Amino acid sequence: MTEREMRMKTAEIEKITHLDYFNIAISVDCVIFGYDDKELKVLLIKSDFKEFEGLYSLLGDLVKPDEDIESASYRVLKERTGMDDVYLEQVQAFGSVDRHPSGRVITIAYYSLIDIKHHKLQLSHNELSWQPVNDIRKLAFDHKIILDTSLIRLQQQVMDYPVVFNLLPEKFSLRELQELYEAILGVELDRRNFRKKMSIKEWLVDIDEMESDVPHRPGKLYKLKPEFRKKSGRKKAAPIKQMSL
Amino acid sequence: MTEREMRMKTAEIEKITHLDYFNIAISVDCVIFGYDDKELKVLLIKSDFKEFEGLYSLLGDLVKPDEDIESASYRVLKERTGMDDVYLEQVQAFGSVDRHPSGRVITIAYYSLIDIKHHKLQLSHNELSWQPVNDIRKLAFDHKIILDTSLIRLQQQVMDYPVVFNLLPEKFSLRELQELYEAILGVELDRRNFRKKMSIKEWLVDIDEMESDVPHRPGKLYKLKPEFRKKSGRKKAAPIKQMSL
DNA sequence: AATAAATATGTACTTAAAACACATTGATTT
DNA sequence: AAATCAATGTGTTTTAAGTACATATTTATT
Structure with a gap:
């Protein structure tokens, strides 16, 4: 140079x-x-x-x-x-x-x-x-x-949005899912109401398997419906009829 | 050098x-x-x-x-x-x-x-x-x-959150406020339900004045309660009892 | 004085959230 | 084998919020 x-x-x-x-x-x-x-x-x-x-x-x-x-x-x-x-x-x-x-x-x-x-x-x-x-x-x-x-x-x-499932293995029980929500939100949730809402949301499929290795009655296992498996992606604002202020 | x-x-x-x-x-x-x-x-x-x-x-x-x-x-x-x-x-x-x-x-x-x-x-x-x-x-x-x-x-x-008020002059009518929400959300809102929700929220004070220069029956004027006048500031997630999924 | 156009308010219906109780299943203990 | 324990699994009632809807009232305009 x-x-x-x-x-x-x-x-x-x-x-x-x-x-x-x-x-x-x-x-x-x-x-x-x-x-x-x-x-x-x-x-x-x-x-x-x-x-x-x-x-x-x-x-x-x-x-x-x-x-x-x-x-x-x-x-x-x-x-x-x-x-x-x-x-x-x-x-x-x-x-x-x-x-x-x-x-x-x-x-x-x-x-x-x-x-x-x-x-x-x-x-x-x-x-x-x-x-x-x-x-x-x-x-x-x-x-x-x-x-x-x-x-x-x-x-x-x-x-x-159904995002918590990314924190769980593919198969999980409703108890595990509820405990996860509780951990994230820092609140206790009512089991019956939680299950009701989950069934309304229709995010899950019952895969006809049971938990194993639990020291009590095993629960059913579920997985997230594939259509909700998004790895991120834009989320639109929810549609509004009247205002949920 | x-x-x-x-x-x-x-x-x-x-x-x-x-x-x-x-x-x-x-x-x-x-x-x-x-x-x-x-x-x-x-x-x-x-x-x-x-x-x-x-x-x-x-x-x-x-x-x-x-x-x-x-x-x-x-x-x-x-x-x-x-x-x-x-x-x-x-x-x-x-x-x-x-x-x-x-x-x-x-x-x-x-x-x-x-x-x-x-x-x-x-x-x-x-x-x-x-x-x-x-x-x-x-x-x-x-x-x-x-x-x-x-x-x-x-x-x-x-x-x-009560943020739309930053788009309005200090004094405004409920109709103006509703029209603003409609413009932002892109939906039509029911006037009666809108007013009901606003009164539940208790964000507003009736300042005992009326609109002027409107070509029809003037409405009451309101302003935002001072405690809600935030120029930005952190907004906490709403507290949860059960989950509003 | 009559009309038009908006304000103002209240009630019934429907849906969602919250609180709550009991029967069932499987593992563990006696 | 029977009893107990600890969790799963479901349903009803109550309460609150969201939605749909109708009539009277006030002011400006005709």
């Missing part, structure tokens, strides 16, 4: 730099929900930032210039859980100036629902761990706020 | 450049809703991109490295409408690789509700115009998708 070329290159790069608009990095952060042991859990990793020593953080990565933000999330998921074809949905962007100690990083949060049992990730090898959502007090960065926001979003979605 | 210095600088900048992570610009786009003439409208500007000649686009700007993303939206709003203290809420980020013709730009969409009458913006001076949401077929960039997504979000919010 001649000195002239070098000078030109420097000038060119400085122009861009001084535009000041490319000094912001973009990341995605994934709130990966799982369900186990009657608890809603989230997959976390030990933070490797010295500012957050001892704290856990969500799984995230910077977005590459040639990938869609949703693709970036899927990539993070695939890298961390080994799983494809998972339920994923954007929550929102978080962009406070001071949210990241090493510079300006705006992040876009996604939440994802996976069947924790399918996911044979090597928890022992790395620093990943599933932690009960309700036990989490503090996370690195603004990740606690991101988690809280995502949980609220999940709670809202769960009331309107 | 010596050659050595220059070489170092080039190397340093190239390192950053090659990190490849600062080659993404971030913008905010505001879907500014207004209500006039019994129609829901949105504030648009003629696109100055030759790729989108003749098309309109949302109002947006790049986010500066030292401003929060929400501040950036407020700035755009203030610059374009002259209004402070408006209702503003994030919708989501849009980040397809090819969404912007001049490079990689990820945008964060906000929607905002303003009283169109309060806003004395110089529509004639510039290229701004209020356009009926239902008439819009095509916009620059991916702005039509952003608009559609924002409208769906608005429709959902309106069913749960």
Whole structure:
């Protein structure tokens, strides 16, 4: 490279730099929900930032210039859980100036629902761990706020759409399903009313199998009707006759 | 600058450049809703991109490295409408690789509700115009998708929270309020049931004034109780006893 | 003074949510 | 083998909310 070329290159790069608009990095952060042991859990990793020593953080990565933000999330998921074809949905962007100690990083949060049992990730090898959502007090960065926001979003979605099934194995009993709803919503539900509503919704098919390995009378097993198996996808607002304010 | 210095600088900048992570610009786009003439409208500007000649686009700007993303939206709003203290809420980020013709730009969409009458913006001076949401077929960039997504979000919010009042003047009649709901939701509502639900909600106070300048029997005027005047702010998921699936 | 057009209000019907009780099945214990 | 335990599985009543619908009242206009 001649000195002239070098000078030109420097000038060119400085122009861009001084535009000041490319000094912001973009990341995605994934709130990966799982369900186990009657608890809603989230997959976390030990933070490797010295500012957050001892704290856990969500799984995230910077977005590459040639990938869609949703693709970036899927990539993070695939890298961390080994799983494809998972339920994923954007929550929102978080962009406070001071949210990241090493510079300006705006992040876009996604939440994802996976069947924790399918996911044979090597928890022992790395620093990943599933932690009960309700036990989490503090996370690195603004990740606690991101988690809280995502949980609220999940709670809202769960009331309107058949999404919880992504957290369960293919076959499940009504008790398991109810316990899952209770874990997500943080309320106790009446078994009889719950079953009635489920039968009204017509989301499930009775597969004519019974639970096994339960220390009591086994319940019937169900699975989600295939037409409701959406891995994300746009959800329309419900149609309205009168206003359900 | 010596050659050595220059070489170092080039190397340093190239390192950053090659990190490849600062080659993404971030913008905010505001879907500014207004209500006039019994129609829901949105504030648009003629696109100055030759790729989108003749098309309109949302109002947006790049986010500066030292401003929060929400501040950036407020700035755009203030610059374009002259209004402070408006209702503003994030919708989501849009980040397809090819969404912007001049490079990689990820945008964060906000929607905002303003009283169109309060806003004395110089529509004639510039290229701004209020356009009926239902008439819009095509916009620059991916702005039509952003608009559609924002409208769906608005429709959902309106069913749960008292936000529509940001689109109305301080004093309004129940008919005006109902027409506004109808315009947003795109449905006809029963007047008697609408009033009943409004009285149940207890959002309004009767201010003991009557409409004027209407070519028929004037109706009573109401205003929103001050405790519901939130300019945005977090909305919790509704508490649940049983599940309203 | 009569008419038109909107405001204002109330009642019956239907559907969904909430509270609640008992019989049944299979595993475990005696 | 019988009794007990713990869960499954179903149905009814009560209450609240959503929906459909009709008539009287007030003001501006003719």
